[in-house]
Amino acid sequence: MGSVREYKRAAVVTPLLVLGEVVFEVMIPLYTADLIDAIKAGADLQQILTAGGVLALMALISLAFGAAAGLTCAKASTGFAKNLRKDMFYNIQTFSFAVIDRFSSSSLVTRITTDVMNVQMAYMMLIRTAIRSPFMLVLAFIAAYSMAGWLALVFVVIIPVLALALLTVIRRVVPIFRRIFRKYDALNERAEENLAGIRVVKSYVREDYEKQKYDRAATEVQNDFTYAERILALNAPIMNFCVYTVMVFVIYAGSYAIVSTRGELLDVGQFSSLITYGFMMLMQLMMLSMIFAQVVMSEENARRIFEVLDAKTTIDQPENAVTEVADGSIDFDGVGFSYSGDKSREALKNIDLHIKSGEVIGVIGSTGSAKSSLVQLIPRLYDVTEGSIRVGGHDVREYDLETLRDAVAMVLQKNVLFSGTIAENLRWGNEHATDEEVLEAARLAQADEFVQTFPDKYDTYIEQGGTNVSGGQKQRLCIARALLKKPKILILDDSTSAVDTKTDRLIREGFRNYLPETTKIIIAQRTSSVEDADRIVVMDSGTINDIGTHEELLRRNAIYREVYLSQNKQSHDERELGELEVSADE
Template identity: 60%
Template sequence: MIRVLKKSIREYKRDSILTPILVAFEALVECIIPLMVANLVNRMQNGCDLSVIMKYGVILIIMACFSLLFGALAGIKAANASAGFGKNLRKDLFVAVQNFSFENIDRFSASSLVTRMTTDVTNVQMAYMMIIRTVVRAPLMLIFSLVMGFIMGGRLALIFLFTIPVLGIGLGLVIKKTMPLFRKVFKKYDNLNNSVQENINGIRVVKSFVREDFEKKKFNEAAEDVCGDFTRAEKILALNNPMMQFCLYVVMIFVLTFGSYLVVNFGGAIIQVGQLSSLLTYSFQILMSLMMLSMIFVMVTISIESCERIVAVLEEQRTISNPEKPIYEVNDGSIDFDNVSFKYSKRADRYALENINLHIKSGQTIGILGGTGSSKTSLVNLISRLYDVTEGEVKVAGVDVRDYDLVTLRDAVSVVLQKNVLFSGSIKENLRWGNKDATDEEIEEACHLACADEFIEQFPDKYDTHIEQGGTNVSGGQKQRLCIARALLKKPKILILDDSTSAVDTKTDAIIRAGFKKFIPETTKIIIAQRVSSVQDADQIIIMNNGSIEAIGTHDELLASNPIYQEVYYSQNKGGEQDEK
């Protein structure tokens, strides 16, 4: 775990190393100051003149300034190192997620990944700052103060040997009780964030069904659950402070009582007033060091679970990566499925696709029909290698997709997914996701093909119109057409429309398909649709059923021979006739 996390320190190694060095000097100076004060008190007791007092005063002021300087520099360096470490850690997590395949993403919920990049990273960042500063300071202060306590107080310092084990045992019990609670609470954080994410994404559904009260209740239950576990953990951790205070006061009472007795009855033969005052200071420093160590243990206890969750993402092995010698050119849009079977997980009981054999020529238009759950989307996801086949092979331009460079392949295969996503920014910025170097003329041409220009031109700012996050200020049909235009800007060898015209009227759908046929004849076009009208002009129509290919043929061939196609066609046409009446 440490090996993985330390890679994120990178350019902040210097500050991370300087911080404990500066802290060591700060602790050393702070431990010498009580010694100097003890000597001054003893000299004053023996009747020194004002020049001696002035000399010690100057020395103490200089030492205090050095302590302040070292402490301030250590704080600055620790802040730089921890904030930089947190920044790099978030960046590494984000990069890791960006490199995930769909299979990797399926293993983590979106809310869990958000929690890891925010709450978990913050916990680890705070723990790191304490480690490079307080973890060095507390033990050094403890050791220096113990040594100086025995030097100055002799046998009186034996009291520390009784209090330290008591505190150590108490601290161990506290950690043992709180660790399981913190492990539980972070999993509940994921559930809480998931509730928030679902509510925000589906806020229109929530309001349309008047389910605000239900959502509030669900959120409150999740929040109360998190609060309950945190409260139980904090109640146990709260024992730290009174335990420390009790030991501190016991030590102070013991030192004052027996130290004063020795001073009064033995006249400084065993211990002097200066030594007694310094011993009190050292006892305070020892117990404060122990208190700091307890705080460190608490923070580390909280952060260990966060560390494990972060490392789980960073160590997740990508299931899809480039081959050793990738191919960087896709010659055409031909597609071949040879004995392909696929399941989403090795542990899955059944295949999503089984025994698929399919051959598509470059430039053909292919329609895919099938009921919900017939694995239409699973089939096309294999073409751009969003998932890898379990058995068999998928070829594009006669080459196994696993032999291509991933960027090259996905640039050649443009997919308009079933769930259309637009990002906050202008229409032009969204469209340039397809081609960052696209000219205004190319953008307008793509929008014309997708029939998006007709509504874009009606906006006051036209192509500079701002799109809200998720495309909430455009209709479903407009969003689909913008996504199609974005895909066309890639100038792909293969264009896949995964039910991407479902929100578009039949007339616009027909115009889009006619445009494809006229302007991109060499591009292989695969159209997944629910409407027969969207695919009936295709060169071949594939009927999917339960993860297998039920039939392949033209509209006329399937209408004459395939019961599934006949049922869909006649039910839709009958519905159309009734609508017309």
């Protein structure tokens, strides 16, 4: 309930206003009974008008309390939902990659939207209706008992029957709702996957297949919801049966008492108010059953929300953290890493690598050789399973996280642009960058040329995910964004794969001139992207197979030579390789 916060006052005031509404609502039948008895005794018009005015005033006061309770309830529930969404979103921002991997993005979206909405509805009912109904039950019963005595006790008899029915329904429905919301996640995942890959779907003409996949997921949710609602629907007929059975008995017994005792035991006014109170109590029992149904449904929603709120990042902020990165030197000492934390399933094993500040390091290897895993450990997106990584002479676990990550710029394999202008996207690297700095970074990343062709240039609006620019343009904009950061360490994770070799070369030349003291790690699939690096790291199955210059690796490393030859089939390249081998033999 920590998400109530500034809306706690509204949440506390609502039950008090509801109590005032109920008190005046219960007083109306009491006063009505006296009015009926007065009319029966021969009251004059003035008395009737006065009593009518008092009744109208009571109704208005009750209405005012009810309206005020509605306003404070709405404020408390919507504010609670806003804070709950904010708390979840803020906590998600603290997650390490290891924690993010536990939740799918579609599941997190469902929890922030659908789950919070259901919990909001339950909370709204709890602070208003769940307070009103017990108040009304107790006060209405007291009033009814004060007038009809033993006859009012019949209303108490049905409470155990209804409670037993509700408990039976709840036990059947809770497991179904748990299953439903897992399927909701799968349904949203289908939609998200389809929308993200809609161009691929259309290019392969797989619309019908995608429709069938989505239809199956939607049908499963529908069937489970239908089954759950069918069970919950039993609540209404059980309630109606109890209500009308009791009312038939009350009307029969009350009418008999009036006739047989000629009004001595129960008069007409009291009987009229007793029926009113009876309906009040029974309607509140029905309202309580509705609250139970909503709370039962939202119980699973609340559990899923608490999973997000209670999730703690695996990347701890150290005490007395280092707040300055001296330089871009990087040292891997006996590093092992496993995504699951299980040492027997390590993605990286026995990594020893020492990089001087300002060096250009190429990383090459086959798919699945853990190239990306290697560089993601540097800014602590994940923590090592064993060994240590030092940046600027300090273990990365000693740094303030913001300090460390500010010193490292990464351009990931999946280039992401956000909705907004090109300039706004570039300033993610430095929000205070001037227009001249933005322009310079774009030129170095070879992005300025195509940006200038847009009508609005740097004010061109980028759609969500960057869908209105090509893959190569997106890569160059992401590189420009990283350059604006002016980091101590720049990591390019296969981030020039969608640009031609000439543009790739120009970008690398720009790095050399613009950030001479920045350590640059370039992960690439093609050797031309790394051949002018100071050193090249060859990765193989999570280990370092070899380290050397382009020429050294061509002479001695079979993996690098095979990659190079597969990409360079021209005869002059083969002759060059032969000359290198001859010189090595000599």
